Amino acid sequence: MIQKLPAKKMVxxxxxxxxxxxxxCDVDVVAAYPIxxxxxxxxEFSTFVNDGITDAEFIMVESxxxxxxxxxxxxxxxxxxxxxxxxxxxxxxHEMLFVASGLRLPIVxxxxxxxxxxxxxxxxxxxxxxxxxxxxxxxMACEDNQEVLDMIIMAYKIGEHKDVxxxxxxxxDAFILSHTVEPVEAPSSDEVADFIGEYKPHxxxxxxxxxxxxxxxxPEYIQELRYQTHEAMKKAKEVIKNVTKDFASxxxxxxxxLVEEYRCDDAEVVLITVGTVTGTAREVVDKLRQxxxxxxxxxxxxxxxxxxxxxxxIAENVEAIGVYDRAISYGxxxxxxxxxxxxLYGMDVPVINFLAGLGGRDVVTGDxxxxxxxxxxxxxxxxxxxxxxxxxxxxxI
Amino acid sequence: xNIKDLPxxxxxxxxxxxxxxxxxxxxxxxxxxxxxKDTIVYTPANCLLVFSGTYPHLAWKVPYLHEAFExxxxxxxxxxxxxxxxxxxxxxxxxAGDGGTYxxxxxxxxxxxxxxxxxxxxxxxxxxxxxxxxxxxxATPYGASTTTTPAGRKIPGKLEHKKDMAEIMRAHEIxxxxxxxxxxxxxxxxxxxxxxxxxGFRYLHVxxxxxxxxxxDPSKTIEMARKAVDSGMWxxxxxxxxxxxxxxxxxxxxxxxxxxxxxxxxxxxxxxxIEELQRWVDRKWERLYGEKx
Ligand SMILES: Cc1ncc(C[n+]2csc(CCOP(=O)(O)OP(=O)(O)O)c2C)c(N)n1
Ligand code: SF4
Ligand SMILES: [Mg+2]
Numbered sequence: 001m002i003q004k005l006p007a008k009k010m011v012x013x014x015x016x017x018x019x020x021x022x023x024x025c026d027v028d029v030v031a032a033y034p035i036x037x038x039x040x041x042x043x044e045f046s047t048f049v050n051d052g053i054t055d056a057e058f059i060m061v062e063s064x065x066x067x068x069x070x071x072x073x074x075x076x077x078x079x080x081x082x083x084x085x086x087x088x089x090x091x092x093x094h095e096m097l098f099v100a101s102g103l104r105l106p107i108v109x110x111x112x113x114x115x116x117x118x119x120x121x122x123x124x125x126x127x128x129x130x131x132x133x134x135x136x137x138x139x140m141a142c143e144d145n146q147e148v149l150d151m152i153i154m155a156y157k158i159g160e161h162k163d164v165x166x167x168x169x170x171x172x173d174a175f176i177l178s179h180t181v182e183p184v185e186a187p188s189s190d191e192v193a194d195f196i197g198e199y200k201p202h203x204x205x206x207x208x209x210x211x212x213x214x215x216x217x218x219p220e221y222i223q224e225l226r227y228q229t230h231e232a233m234k235k236a237k238e239v240i241k242n243v244t245k246d247f248a249s250x251x252x253x254x255x256x257x258l259v260e261e262y263r264c265d266d267a268e269v270v271l272i273t274v275g276t277v278t279g280t281a282r283e284v285v286d287k288l289r290q291x292x293x294x295x296x297x298x299x300x301x302x303x304x305x306x307x308x309x310x311x312x313x314i315a316e317n318v319e320a321i322g323v324y325d326r327a328i329s330y331g332x333x334x335x336x337x338x339x340x341x342x343x344l345y346g347m348d349v350p351v352i353n354f355l356a357g358l359g360g361r362d363v364v365t366g367d368x369x370x371x372x373x374x375x376x377x378x379x380x381x382x383x384x385x386x387x388x389x390x391x392x393x394x395x396x397i
Numbered sequence: 398x399n400i401k402d403l404p405x406x407x408x409x410x411x412x413x414x415x416x417x418x419x420x421x422x423x424x425x426x427x428x429x430x431x432x433x434k435d436t437i438v439y440t441p442a443n444c445l446l447v448f449s450g451t452y453p454h455l456a457w458k459v460p461y462l463h464e465a466f467e468x469x470x471x472x473x474x475x476x477x478x479x480x481x482x483x484x485x486x487x488x489x490x491x492x493a494g495d496g497g498t499y500x501x502x503x504x505x506x507x508x509x510x511x512x513x514x515x516x517x518x519x520x521x522x523x524x525x526x527x528x529x530x531x532x533x534x535x536a537t538p539y540g541a542s543t544t545t546t547p548a549g550r551k552i553p554g555k556l557e558h559k560k561d562m563a564e565i566m567r568a569h570e571i572x573x574x575x576x577x578x579x580x581x582x583x584x585x586x587x588x589x590x591x592x593x594x595x596x597g598f599r600y601l602h603v604x605x606x607x608x609x610x611x612x613x614d615p616s617k618t619i620e621m622a623r624k625a626v627d628s629g630m631w632x633x634x635x636x637x638x639x640x641x642x643x644x645x646x647x648x649x650x651x652x653x654x655x656x657x658x659x660x661x662x663x664x665x666x667x668x669x670x671i672e673e674l675q676r677w678v679d680r681k682w683e684r685l686y687g688e689k690x
Contacts, residue, residue: 028482031475057478062508066471069505072464073439073475079482081475099464205460205476207435207487214463215450 003053005189012184014177015040017145018084018110018170021152023048024192025108028079031059031070033089036122037178038112041084064089068096068109075105076213078204080156083107086174087114087128094132100167101136101229103214104202106159107167108152113275113326114174115359123360124174126274126327130303130335136229138168138236139303143278145182148172150253153187157196157243163235165202173276174360187251195250233305240302258307260299261314263289267296269375270314271322274300274336277356277363281324284368295372300336308343319379320350322371326357333387350383356390367391398586403430413456415448418608418615420579420622421521422456425449425492427582428519428601431589434459436488437480439473441502442466443494444528445521467501469493470509473516481515488593489516495536496526499562510569510598517592517599520562523607531610535560538630539677540670541662543610548665558677563602563634570639572597578604578631580623584645588635604631612661621659628656629678632685641685650690653678 005024012020019041022030032042049058057074061067064085071081085093090111100107111129115121129139138158142148148170155168172178187195203213241257248254263285264270273281278299288295298314300307315321321344325334332338337353344351354371357363367390374388374397389395408429415422421444429436438461440446446463449456464472469491477489493502498520506518525543526532532545539558542548546555567574573595575588585603592599606621608614613621625631626647633645653675657663666674682690 029475029478031471031478055482057482059474059478060512061471061474062504062511066468066474066505066508069464069468069471070475070478073462073472074479075475076462077437077476077479079479095465096468205437205462207437207460210458210460212450212452212455212457212461212463215452215455215461216447216463217452221452 002055007188007191008186010184010186011181012145013040013179013181014145014148014172015112015179016044017149017184018152018172019044019048020186021149022082022108023054024186024189025080025153025156025196026054026189026193027056027082029057029059029071029074029081030083031061031067031074031081032083033061033064033067033085035064035086035089037114037174038084038086038089040178041110064092065096068093068100071107072096072100072103072105075107076103076205078201078206080199081107082109084110084112086112087116090128090132091116094135097132097135097137099214102225104165104229105167106156106165108155108159109167109169110148110152111169111171112174112178113171121359122174124176124326125358125360126171126325129169129171130327132169133304133335136166136233137304138166140168140170140301141274141303142170142172142177143276143299145177146184146253147255148177149184149186150247150251150255153192153196154243154247158236158239160196160199161239164232164239166229166232166236171275176276191250195246236305237307255301258302259310260301262297262299264296264298264314266294267318268294268379269320269322269372270296270298270318271324271368271371271375272298272300272311272336272340273324274303275326277324277326277368280363280365281368284365284372288369288372293372293376303336303339306339306343311340311343312347315344315347315349318349320352320375322352322354322375324354324356324371328355328358350378350381351386352378352383353387354390355387361391370397398583398590400582400586403427403586408434408436408458409449410456410458412454413448414451415444416609416615418618420605420607420618421445421523423579424521424603424605427586428589429459431586431593432488432490435486436490437476438462439469439476439491441469441493441497442528443497444523445492445494447528466497468505469497469502469518470505470507473518474509474512474514477514477516490519491516492519492521494527495520495522495524496534499535499560507569510566510571510600513571513597515597517601519601519603521603521605523605523610524559525610527607527610536562539674540666542665543662553665553667553670561681566600566602567636567639571600572637573599574636576602576631576633578622578626578633580619580626581633581645584633591635610662613659617659624651624656627651628653629682629690630656632681634685644685646686
């Protein structure tokens, strides 16, 4: 870094928070390609470079496939790297996502969640990041811009941990966060440097110590690598818990490990949410609580690794669980729902899926109230219906 | 520069599994002797990847990376930038096949060239996708029989001519473009040395005769390369910032028929097909030398 950055309060967009987070983490190489609504991240970072705030190398590549390819190569050469994308861009990168995790390179890439064509749309949907589930990336969802900044910082610390060494994808909702300004507290660059430490790569392309990285490998060796990556993803849970704890003690903001519970203590039904809908749901919970209804909220921050233990523990004490999804696995249900039901296998509690906000449609308090209403109706019952399409023309509830 | 001036030590060792008579190992070994040990190599998916580095056997004595097939331009950019950020001078070289260059990799290559990344891109051109079983590429010459352009009863091989990739790269106005052939070792080595000494994006394009895919006797590799040059099928030149600065003209131009006759991929050629291929050579000749052959 060329300039030291003092701690400060800013009123910024989610995209700015992502770019500023990367700046604070003193990344060495950035390779990126613009796509709405991620564009601001690329533009802001270009400004940091051209204004001489950082001496990071910025490769303005000709596609997202090349962005990820260049980040992988730079990271394999020992650099800390950063990129960002959305939707079609992430889909175009798909092949390279597996290479990043397969080589165990802790690249950090915010994904601004946007609808994937067809039909083409630019608004919020999680059908871009969630189908990347099996690519070996840690996936975290953010609720507000403060969380975006904090998650970028934590992403480097989690991904670079020697027990993890996996790439990390902090996700933020298109426009609702990416283009909306909110007050955000940023730590100083010295504090961040102290928190994440220096990047010490485990394998580097270096003429003084020649080694081959990623070469053609026969079946005798690959299965063990798959196992190690699986174990690393599982170990990431412990690391995440420790990192959020350290972050809380250093910066005063606690993210409580993998999931965050809101008024769940004596709740009869809980709703699991992802992304910005969480804020709306919090308001609804407060209102319903005032009416004497015992409802709670679980904010699922991590999709990979999935907090199965935490979800199970919550399920032990409730009579119905709802899962909100902004993505759909056609013919099956929402990805978070499928994951939750899998975690709760063998338990009696009814699990109900709510699909809303697809294609970027607003999810309003009335929609979330409807979800809780359905959950309360199904308390302790075998639900007649598992999947509800909220606010969908031509589909009755 | 001559072969006897090259260092003894091989950074690309004989412990590889290329077919007998394959030109690619000779190309890579001799280039590596000039590039030296402060080199980092990237190879996309191709024959070279498989025959030089099937874990745990490695022919490379320099650091070596593989990521995917279509991204050589982006990968050498990433390594070069990481080292620029460290403030350490290394030579970054990508060795891609014709498929990884002409077809699926042209976008990443063009992007890296346009950004004038400080790296060397080598295309070893065996005129088809050999690694996957001899399918046609944009580099396959007119009429050649490949597994996806078989010489059939109705369609006699590939209907289209070879794309002029070196000219596409010349149009990028990069610091250095050169076409090479192992049949002309002095010229070959001088161009490699020049590439090493130049800064910015450098593109080296070598014809790489492949006895397996072209179906010729493996003892005839150098002869094939020489006949390609002498017939005008392959033209040796250098260009700096888009201007041709040096071009080799065969003393006696041989007809394409002489080049194709020892190769199984052209065995089905009719006189009309030979004429069509000759017309292509003559057009290229006129364009590059500014005069009729
Ligand atoms: C995205 C992608 N598509 C297809 C392939 C399959 N593939 C691997 S190597 C190859 C052909 C390589 O041809 P070329 O670049 O000419 O190198 P050669 O094997 O001829 O030396 C193909 C099609 C792949 N690895 N990745
Ligand atoms: S198929 Fe051709 S290019 Fe590939 S190793 Fe054999 S001779 Fe060389
Ligand atoms: Mg080839």
